[in-house]
Amino acid sequence: MKKKWVSVLATVGLMGSLLAGCGGAPAAQNGTAPQSNTNNEGGATTAAADEYEKATIRLAYNLPQDHHISKGIEEFAKKVTERSGGNVKVQVYPAGQLLSDKEMNQAILTGGVEMGVNSSTLWASVVPAMGIFDVPYAIPTSYELAGKALNGPVGDKLKAEMEAKGAKVLLFADYGYAQFANSARQLTKPEDFQGLKIRSIGHIPSAMIQAYGAAPVFMGAGEVYMALQRKTIDGATSGTTAMVQRKYDEVSKYLTICNYAYLEFVLAVNKKYWDGLPPKTQELVAAAAKETEDWIRTQAEQEDKATAEQLKQKGMDVYIVPDSDLPAWKEAAKPAWEEYVKTAGDLGKELLEDMQNIK
Structure with missing residues (x-):
């Protein structure tokens, strides 16, 4: 019987502030997630917080909380919340608390949740081109070149296909090689x-x-x-x-x-919801996402080497x-x-x- 996650979302919304309070990112095994700084590029001072319209964004993911992608996503949420002076609140629901990976894509596409992290393999059922990451030896066996591909035409084309289906890609989260x-x-x-x-x-x-x-x-x-x-x-x-x-x-x-x-996860936001956000909020979220993407890519290489050893x-x-x-x-x-x-x-x-x- 299909899970009634829509009603679950309404109930869980009441728990948002409690869960968000547990969302801080712990220290990474081989580095620490980039720390929030309310005065750096793409950010905002607390004094300028009134420039942001109030919004609450729910973000769900299924990876364990100690995974390097999870740490990056938690810090992303913290940055957006802090840099907006708390006006743009990103409430994080980790480790499958809100949605399973099989439910995630549909929830994002229908607006049942505003943001979510899911694997490119599962997104391939919606956008077949996303299966590129699973094609054996299609991705260069170099973290630098893989990043170059995602920051270039390959990434742009995949983002366009995702948007056509109703989901905007905020960042590609590198899991590492298989x-x-x-x-x-x-x-x-x-x-x-x-x-x-x-x-x-x-x-x-x-x-x-x-x-x-x-x-x-x-x-x-x-x-x-x-x-x-x-x-x-x-x-x-x-x-x-x-x-x-x-x-x-x-x-x-x-x-x-x-x-x-090259196993890949995607942080995506419902396109209609994104288009309805004020430009200043979009800029804030996009800047925090870019910083997070860069950190996760660096961490993926470190984690691959450390865990193999x-x-x-x-x-x-x-x-x-x-x-x-x-x-x-x-x-x-x-x-x-x-x-x-x-x-x-x-x-x-x-x-x-x-x-x-x-x-």
Whole structure:
């Protein structure tokens, strides 16, 4: 039975001030989220607070609160609230308190919630072109070049497609690169996947897993640990940040660093709501979002490196695929590229070409 989240939102609205009071961002593992400063660029002094019309913006996300994206989003909310002198209040509902990831997109598009953070993989069901982040080796295996792509034509085209559907992208939140963990054997080449059962994170990655000779298995992130422990699956794909948080090292021996996809989350706002905000408020929110996007991108690189090392220290056998071998991994994954073009059409082809031209 479909959840009546619309009525839930009305009820939860009464709890907003209490939840917002719990929304401060804790210190990051390898750095601290950029601190609010009511006098810096894009901000406002408390004395100028009356220049902002009063507004309450609800922002929901599903990631754990200690994830680097969550820390950045919490600080974003704090900046907007403080820089407006409290007139523009961003109430944060973390860790799935308000909406599940499956409910999030519809809630944003219909205005059931003003803002929300969700994965590009889930947005791909609304905007097929968003699946570009899941296409194996389409994104440069460089954090700098990935950022360049998102700050250039690729990002602009994806934002335009999202707006056409009714959601404005405020920032791309970099989760980090996707890897493989498994308990059967070390994966040093695509052929090593033959016969394995691998938990997938989406339609496009599943096409790659099948092309490598393995069977993709769909399940929620919270089910993976038990499935690995019980041997109902042999392995899973995810970022190393999630592997550490979900203790993959306890139930899988091998980690393969291949950077096949650049996992992305999106902070989006209902387009109609955004268009109704005063220009000054839009400027404030956009400036805070840009600062947050830059911080999250830097933190993603640090977190990827730190968590891969943690998994190694915890006993996982780590294999880093040499750059010279990556063309073979990419070529074997071509069926996934074809699957993406099939769903994303001409724009998908265009985006793939754009990505290959990023230098």
